[in-house]
Amino acid sequence: MDMQSTVVVGSDGVTAEDVLAVARGGARIELSEQALERVGAARRFIEDLAARPEPVYGVSTGFGALAVRHISPELRARLQRNIVRSHAAGMGPRVEREVVRALMFLRLKTVASGHTGVRPEVLRTMAEVLNAGITPVVHEYGSLGCSGDLAPLSHCAMTLLGEGDAEGPDGRVRPAGELLAEHGIAPVELREKEGLALLNGTDGMLGMLVMACADLAALHTAADITAALSLEALLGTERVLAPELHAVRPHPGQATSAANMLKVLAGSGLTGHHQDDAPRVQDAYSVRCAPQVAGAGRDTLAHARQVAERELAASVDNPVVLADGRVESNGNFHGAPVAYVLDFLAIAAADLASIAERRTDRLLDRNRSHGLPPFLAQDAGVDSGLMIAQYTQAALVSELKRLAAPASVDSIPSSAMQEDHVSMGWSAARKLRTAVDGLTRVVAVELYAAARALELRAEAAGAGGGADAVSPAGRAVVDAARAAGVGGAGGDRFLAPDLAAAEAFVRGGGLVAAAESVTGPLG
Secondary structure, X not given: OOOOOEEEEOOOOOOHHHHHHHHOOOOEEEEOHHHHXXXXXXXXXXXXXXXXXXXXXXXXXXXHHHOOOXXXXXXXXXXXXXHHHHHOOOEEEEOOHHXXXXXXXXXXHHHOOOOOOOOHHHHHHHHHHHHOOOEEOOEEEOOOEOOEOHHHXXXXXXXXXXOOEEEOOOOOEEEHHHHHHHOOOXXXXXXXXXXXXXXXXXXXXXXXXXXXXXXXXXXXXXXXXXXHHHHHHOOOOHHHHOHHHHHOOOOHHHHHHHXXXXXXXXXXXXXXOHHHHOOOOOOOHHHHOHHHHHHHHHHHHHHHHHHHHHHHOOOOOOOEEOOOOOEXXXXXXXXXXXXXXXXXXXXXXXXXXXXXXXXXXXXXXXOOOOOOOHHHOOOEOOEOOOHHHHHHHHHHHHHHHHHOOOOOOOXXXXXXXXXXXXXXXHHHHHHHHHHHHHHHHHHHHHHHHHHHHHHHHHHHHHHOOOOOOOOHHHHHHHHHHHHOOOXXXXXXXXXXXXXXXXXXXXXXXXXXXXXXXXXXXXX
């Protein structure tokens, strides 16, 4: 964590860039005076209601199916503490640190809105815990996505109470109370409404959506580059990428992907020559339709970002404190809007991976590669080349297809049928994170195969007395990949390190940076 940048949290929501800065960049948090004032004003409404004899949900009643019981004033602090402890019921492995930081930050964002009714000191403590680099231990299983991400948020709230376990800035897991004491942070003593306000939202699934959107945006650009390199290595035609063709079917994502590919292929001496030596009326779908498939994914991503932006401006809690002082129950905690787009993105990721794998397989098949050696091997038969690299890619694609099965169509009723329709948005988010990792590896394998194929094309062109026929952008990518430890053409060798280096090259942005050093910014 560098803690160099600062994010100021007000009462009007946050941006995706704010989430990434806190979750991944370790940015410090400052609370605006506006937020503290609004939180204080909302708290005064809650204290007024708490003093009245009439029961108010979440303030002077139990929760969920137990909301029918009126809680006397002397038991209310215990009630709020108990809901946190009892709801911190997660199981399974820990989720990633960046996910927990996003979860905590987004809950802080909602608390800062002034619609939850907590005291300003609760807000300050949340910011102090994040700024200290203390990360609660949150488990994989426990959220049904309605009422929000209850179990994960409860584990975070436990840390605010000085209970449970958390990871310190040194990466060691220790009792949360010890970590708070070391950093001079006083544990929170919860009052009316505060326990409920800390755990009743869609913050976990939203945080994972924001991070997935950022990762997939970069991956779509990377996939456009590898698709262009494969087209070039297969001697395909770039004429299908002409802007006037894509204007006929005006999907914005499709136009962006085609433009990216066209920029990468500029100056190639390989494209469009297949008609001379092996007549083809058209390239295969995996080559010719690359912009259509990738573009549909881009447009799905644009929709997901719109949903995320709306959620980032929202205050998700139940009940909510309105500006006129009313405290109203609602269903805004339901995760359906987020869950749907998480599932949509997993479907698009699986299809983008699937078409990339088909191009890789085509590069390796001597009957369809238009002159490349079998499996891109140096001495086919003695060498197996990239045969099993494609197996690995195929296994990843198969896994991505399973992950594309939507979580949001499922619902398991809970809370004695009070919560009888749930979103499963947390589950959708967890599988999307796995899908993003899988897509990264699939793109890396296509890069590895296309780079080797282009090297072989360049060698053949040089042997024939011609200049290097590979596009300038293609050459820049190949050279940068080799500099990053991605091995080139040659005899068989231990392949796993090469594939790991290719994955790191894609994941770290090296692939896009290398192409853009020639093309300029890509979409």
